[in-house]
Amino acid sequence: MKTFLLPEFTIERRDERCIRCRVCERQCSQEGHYYDEELDTMFHREEVCVGCQRCVVFCPTNALVVRPHPSEYRPNANWTREKLQDLKKQAETGGVILTGSGNDKPYRIYWDHLVLNASQVTNPSIDPLREPMELRTFLGRKPDMLDIEISDEDVEIKSDLYPNLMIETPIVFSAMSYGAISYTAFKSLAMAAKEFGTLFNTGEGGLPKDMREKYGSNAIVQVASGRFGVDPEYLNVSAAVEIKIGQGAKPGIGGHLPGEKVSVNISETRMIPEGTDALSPAPQHDIYSIEDLSMLIYALKEATNYEKPVSVKIAAVHNVAAIASGIVRAGADIVAIDGLRGGTGAAPKIIRDNVGIPIELALAAVDKRLRDEGIRNKCSILIAGGIRCSGDVIKAIALGADAVYIGSPALIAMGCTLCQKCYTGKCAWGICTQDPYLTKRLNPEIASRRLVNLLRGWSHEIKEMLGGMGINAIESLRGNRDHLRGVGLEEWELNVLGVKGAGE
Amino acid sequence: MSSSMKFTLRDMFLGGVRPIDKIIDHIKIEGENATIDASGLKHKEVNDLLRYAALKKVKKVNLRNVCGQRYIGTRLHIPNPCPKLEIYIEGIPGNDLGAFLDGHRIIVHGNAQDGVGNTMDDGEIVVHGRAGDVVAMSMRGGKIFIRDNVGYRTAIHMKEYVGKIPVLVIGGTAQDFFGEYMAGGIVILLGLNLKKKERHKAHYIGTGMHGGVIYLRGKVEDYQLGKEVGILQLDEDDWKIIDQYVGEYSEHFKADKEKIMDGEFIKLVPVSRRPYGKIYAY
Numbered sequence: 001m002k003t004f005l006l007p008e009f010t011i012e013r014r015d016e017r018c019i020r021c022r023v024c025e026r027q028c029s030q031e032g033h034y035y036d037e038e039l040d041t042m043f044h045r046e047e048v049c050v051g052c053q054r055c056v057v058f059c060p061t062n063a064l065v066v067r068p069h070p071s072e073y074r075p076n077a078n079w080t081r082e083k084l085q086d087l088k089k090q091a092e093t094g095g096v097i098l099t100g101s102g103n104d105k106p107y108r109i110y111w112d113h114l115v116l117n118a119s120q121v122t123n124p125s126i127d128p129l130r131e132p133m134e135l136r137t138f139l140g141r142k143p144d145m146l147d148i149e150i151s152d153e154d155v156e157i158k159s160d161l162y163p164n165l166m167i168e169t170p171i172v173f174s175a176m177s178y179g180a181i182s183y184t185a186f187k188s189l190a191m192a193a194k195e196f197g198t199l200f201n202t203g204e205g206g207l208p209k210d211m212r213e214k215y216g217s218n219a220i221v222q223v224a225s226g227r228f229g230v231d232p233e234y235l236n237v238s239a240a241v242e243i244k245i246g247q248g249a250k251p252g253i254g255g256h257l258p259g260e261k262v263s264v265n266i267s268e269t270r271m272i273p274e275g276t277d278a279l280s281p282a283p284q285h286d287i288y289s290i291e292d293l294s295m296l297i298y299a300l301k302e303a304t305n306y307e308k309p310v311s312v313k314i315a316a317v318h319n320v321a322a323i324a325s326g327i328v329r330a331g332a333d334i335v336a337i338d339g340l341r342g343g344t345g346a347a348p349k350i351i352r353d354n355v356g357i358p359i360e361l362a363l364a365a366v367d368k369r370l371r372d373e374g375i376r377n378k379c380s381i382l383i384a385g386g387i388r389c390s391g392d393v394i395k396a397i398a399l400g401a402d403a404v405y406i407g408s409p410a411l412i413a414m415g416c417t418l419c420q421k422c423y424t425g426k427c428a429w430g431i432c433t434q435d436p437y438l439t440k441r442l443n444p445e446i447a448s449r450r451l452v453n454l455l456r457g458w459s460h461e462i463k464e465m466l467g468g469m470g471i472n473a474i475e476s477l478r479g480n481r482d483h484l485r486g487v488g489l490e491e492w493e494l495n496v497l498g499v500k501g502a503g504e
Numbered sequence: 505m506s507s508s509m510k511f512t513l514r515d516m517f518l519g520g521v522r523p524i525d526k527i528i529d530h531i532k533i534e535g536e537n538a539t540i541d542a543s544g545l546k547h548k549e550v551n552d553l554l555r556y557a558a559l560k561k562v563k564k565v566n567l568r569n570v571c572g573q574r575y576i577g578t579r580l581h582i583p584n585p586c587p588k589l590e591i592y593i594e595g596i597p598g599n600d601l602g603a604f605l606d607g608h609r610i611i612v613h614g615n616a617q618d619g620v621g622n623t624m625d626d627g628e629i630v631v632h633g634r635a636g637d638v639v640a641m642s643m644r645g646g647k648i649f650i651r652d653n654v655g656y657r658t659a660i661h662m663k664e665y666v667g668k669i670p671v672l673v674i675g676g677t678a679q680d681f682f683g684e685y686m687a688g689g690i691v692i693l694l695g696l697n698l699k700k701k702e703r704h705k706a707h708y709i710g711t712g713m714h715g716g717v718i719y720l721r722g723k724v725e726d727y728q729l730g731k732e733v734g735i736l737q738l739d740e741d742d743w744k745i746i747d748q749y750v751g752e753y754s755e756h757f758k759a760d761k762e763k764i765m766d767g768e769f770i771k772l773v774p775v776s777r778r779p780y781g782k783i784y785a786y
Contacts, residue, residue, distance in 0.1 A: 095785030223623075226661060227642035231625045232581035232606040259778045271644055271665040272687055276715050276777040281685055285660050286619055286638050288602075295574065295599055298517045299622065302551055302578040303604040331517060348784075424786060 004088050006081075010069045017063035018042055024055035024064060029428040029438055052419040054428035084432040086349070091426065100247060100351040100422030102408055103386065104339045109341075110360035110493070111392045115502060119470035119485040126472050129226050130465035134473035135459055136233060137403050139240075139380040140164035141307040163309050163334060165239055168197035169459040170397060170474055173451075175222055175244065175313070175405030177205030179257050179266045180345035180422070182439040184447070185414060185431045190215040194452035199239055201405070204228050204255070204280060206269040207321055212237045220311065223300065225254055226280035228270040238451070240334070241300045242311040245284065248342025248385035251315030251356045254280040256346070261425050265436050292329035301331075309333035316340065316362030317355075321369035328370060328379045335379050336405065337362050342385025343408045345432055346423035352368070359386045360399065364497045367400025368480055376479075390461035399409065399497065400479040403495040413454045414447045523547045524556060531556065536563040543569035547598065549786060551579040554591070563587050570595030572617070577627075581606040588627070599636075602629045605646065618655065621648045624670070630756050634676065643670040643689065647749075651757045652676040652697065657684055662716060664688025673753045677722075682706040683772070684730070687715040692749055695722030704728065708770050714779050718772040721747055721764070729772070732779045736771040 009381035011032065020040060024033040030048040033055060035041070049066060056064045073084055084098055119125040126133065127389030141162035173193055179188040180203060193200040194215055206229015215218045223230050224244035235241055246252065257266075257278035267274040276307035287293050297310050311334035312327045314320070324335050337360025344352065345373040363383050370376040381398055393404050408418070415429035422432035462474070471477055485502040486494045494501055531553045532539045538557045542550050550573045557565055558580055567576070576597050581604070593612045602610050603622040615633035619641065624646040637655035640648050645668045653676035660681065662670055665737060670689040676697045683691055695704055703723040710718060712728025718733075719742065729735070738746070746769060754761035 089785050093785040096783055098784045098786060227623050227644075227663075229643065230604075230623055232604050235604065236581055256780055258781065267665065269670070272663050273665065273715055273777070276687060277780060279661075279685060279687070279712065279714065279780070281661065281712075285684075286622060286641055294516065295619075298547070299575055299600050299603045301517075301580060302548070302575040303581065305555075305579055305581075306548075310769050331515070423784075449528070 001091055002118070003092060004132055005047075005085055005092075006071050007047045007049065007069045008085075009046060009051040009066050011044045011049055011055075012065040012067075013042060013044065014063045015041075015178070017061040019061055019063075021060060023058050025494075027054045027058045027428060029054075029426040029433070029435070031175035050421045050424075051417075052421070052428050053417050055184065058432060064462060065203040069193070087291075098346055098423045099350040099352055100345055100347075100420045101416075101418050102343040103352050104418075104420070105353050106224075107340060107358060109386070110358055110489075110497065111386070111388070111395050111494075113487050113489050114360075114395050114484050114486055114497070114499065116391075116398070116465060117485070118468040123470040125470050126467035128460075128467045131467070132472060133463045134475070135169045135462060135466060137167050137170045137474060138164040138380065139167065139334055139402055141379060142377040144377065163307055165199065165309060165437045167199060167403065168321040169455055169462070170401075170403035171393060171458060172198055172220070172382065172403055172405050173200040173410050174343075174405040175203040175220075175242070175247075176407060176411075177203030177228075178208060178220075178269055178346070178430065179203075179261060180431055181411075182427075182430055182434060182440050182442060183208070183265065184269070184442040184444050185411075186308040187211065188447035188451060189410060189443065190218060190416060191448035192455065193218040195448065195452050196455045198455065201242065202229075204231070204244060205257075205266070206271070207234055208265070208269050210246075222313075223296075224280055225282070225284045226278060228272065228278060231271070233486065235300065235303050235308075236305075238304075238308060240309045240311055242313055242334075242336065243284075243300070243332075244313045245287070245293075246313070246315035246317075246338065247344060247347075248315045248338030248356055248359070249344035249352045250347040251317050251351070252282065253348070253351060254282040256280070257302075258425070261434050266434065273498045289329050290326040293327065293332075297331040311336050313338060313382075314383075315342070315355075316357045316359055316385070318357065320362045321365040324366040325369055325373055325375070326383075328375050332379055334382055334402075335366065337366060337382065338361075338405075339383065339385030343411075360396075361381050361493075361496050363396060363401055364399045368498055371479070390465070392457035393458060394462050394465050394477070395484065397474060397477050398480055398484050399493060402478065409454065410451055413450045414442060510616070510725070516676045517547060521546050523553050527553065532564060533557065533560055536561065537566075538562040538564070538719055539566045539568065541568050541571055547574045551575060551577075554589070555579050556590070558582055558589055561587060562589065565589045567591055567593045568595070570597050570614075572596060573596040574598035575600050577602045577605050577608050577610050580608055600625065605629070605633055607646070615652075616650075620650070621646070621672075632688070632757065633634070637679075639674075640670065640672045640689075643672065644668065645670050647671045648673070649753055649756050650674045650676075650757070657681040659683045659686060659689070659691045659718075661685040661687060662689035662691070664716060671749055673749050675753065675757065675759070677704045678706045679786065680705075680707045681711060682708075683710040683716075683718050683733075684708065684712055685708075686710060686713040686774070687709075687716070689716040690719070690745060690749070692719045692746065692753075693721065694750070694753070694767075695720070696764065698722050709733065710774070712779060713772075713774040714777050715774060717742075719769050720765045720772060721769050724770070732774055732776070733772045734775045737771055738769055738771050742769075742771055758761065 147158040204224035221238040313336035380402035618636035634652040710733035
């Protein structure tokens with residue numbers, strides 16, 4: 001069928017700069033560039049271009065420009081170009097439109113409507129370069145009260161303590177499975193987490209055997225509806241176990257890892273036959289209620305000898321506060337909430353763009369509800385989906401998060417440009433692909449360095465902002481909404497967020 | 505009452521759990537054998553004693569007076585060299601019997617509840633009675649034998665990898681969504697308690713199935729099958745598999761193997777390893 005789609009991107013080649021080195025041809029995983037020997041000229045096919053900018057970055061003479069295709073339909077505020085193109089694509093295929101990474105629609109980004117406080121006159125600010133500043137964070141259940149015994153010079157804690165995770169900065173890498181991302185990308189995350197003293201999350205793809213001993217203690221291992229790669233050793237080498245109920249990019253549905261991505265190594269890690277679709281059912285079929293969730297939480301605690309915190313990850317949806325309360329009552333040590341803008345390797349676009357609520361509102365609602373019910377100490381709150389910079393991190397903590405998950409920022413640090421074509425398995429940056437020609441582009445030694453740099457940079461910035469507020473420990477900012485003010489928000493939004501308007 | 509009243513949190517699992525020295529009189533160890541009296545013990549206490557026994561190098565445990573305690577056998581992932589246990593249960597074990605089971609053997613003299621062998625890794629579970637819903641959910645290895653009927657969504661998302669193939673044999677019949685999403689493994693449904701000409705109970709058999717095989721003895725109509733499965737006649741290799749596991753079933757439950765093998769079997773396999781490969785627009 002003749003396609004009626006317009007190309008998404010245009011490729012401009014400044015021929016006077018082009019030296020025919022054919023780097024663009026080799027770098028493009030979509031076969032967008034080709035060389036004609038007779039004419040000694042480079043040509044391109046712009047209809048296959050996804051705008052990932054790989055060729056532009058690697059062109060040694062800066063001869064290439066790739067930008068959104070200038071062809072436009074008659075301007076129409078209702079029927080946007082994207083709506084028209086999607087509709088035409090479906091008319092040609094009859095399929096469900098897939099996409100990758102997070103929701104790109106202009107929903108209000110609440111981080112950009114919240115501003116932070118700083119000390120002036122009445123309270124001195126602190127300089128983190130010369131004074132102690134604590135970002136260390138403990139994730140897990142805290143006791144209702146602490147019973148201590150003081151004898152001579154010794155202080156002893158008498159209360160039973162629950163297993164907690166210690167991380168050096170309140171930033172953890174989000175769940176991205178080996179299968180969704182390449183082995184090299186997966187390993188880069190593990191290496192960076194270990195080096196910096198934080199955690200990575202295996203997603204629902206298992207933990208390769210060769211990584212268990214070295215990186216297990218920095219891994220949050222996921223147990224999701226497909227139970228891929230879940231064995232007693234996997235659970236017991238981990239730092240913590242996470243039950244995945246939902247994902248911000250696709251609340252309410254499961255995942256399909258297409259058979260062509262299930263290579264020999266992935267089939268071994270997931271323990272499924274090579275080449276079959278890895279289907280994660282929409283629900284976990286042993287969980288139809290809070291009581292059932294409780295059953296799985298304690299099954300995992302039993303399986304790990306009560307040595308690991310158990311996290312439950314949900315997508316942020318309408319009654320998130322009540323659901324989170326149920327999760328805590330069910331025995332979870334960590335509640336992880338993934339918001340409307342959370343990323344994915346593949347999701348139906350209609351779901352990614354229309355289902356769920358913004359993480360800022362969900363976080364504020366959950367934190368408030370758990371405090372009102374007197375059970376906030378029983379869990380830590382981890383949030384995901386929509387963190388872009390250290391400013392977002394510190395605002396999330398002031399709204400009540402214990403720590404944040406970062407997925408897209410980690411991928412961007414490794415090279416991702418959010419072209420949203422993760423589901424094609426042809427990532428030219430070697431991140432979201434299983435093609436060995438592409439994955440070897442990502443060197444874990446270098447990629448993990450980029451990730452550690454990111455964590456270091458953000459952590460410094462968080463310390464500077466904390467110091468500015470006159471606070472010397474991240475603990476003191478947690479849920480401390482007095483340090484936030486809203487700008488340009490409606491009254492109902494301020495109420496849900498629990499913050500005052502600026503100037504108040 | 506003030507509006508700031510705090511809700512209390514009732515801990516259904518750990519509330520009232522006693523330390524092991526307070527319940528130690530529930531266990532008697534003689535050499536490699538142990539007897540545990542489960543009466544009045546909580547889920548965790550039963551498993552505390554089982555783990556205690558395993559660490560004392562016990563090989564065989566008689567677990568008496570079991571009444572609804574969950575997760576029996578789940579907390580027995582003990583790094584080597586620890587022997588695998590044989591656990592004989594008298595009574596009715598609770599949900600998630602042998603969940604994540606790490607190679608141990610469990611024999612139940614009584615019925616079992618939901619979630620038998622949930623995400624089980626290896627070992628064997630034999631139930632002299634019936635079992636509830638989601639038996640063998642996401643099972644990855646080992647064997648389960650259930651003498652009578654099972655509930656809904658049995659064998660859901662069972663999987664396999666190369667030589668590690670889980671096996672589930674059921675003597676009676678099953679409820680709906682039997683073998684849903686199956687990604688691997690061998691399931692044998694014998695229908696021994698069905699009357700002559702009575703068909704199996706389940707609908708949506710093998711819906712979403714994309715791996716593994718179901719051998720079904722007895723009558724089933726086409727409309728009871730999910731659209732992702734196809735019916736095949738058995739070949740020689742299939743008969744070998746059935747012969748082996750029906751043999752084991754008959755040994756466990758003292759059944760008449762010849763009579764079972766005389767019945768009519770069909771083989772259900774997925775029509776595609778990629779049932780949903782074509783629903784997306786790339």
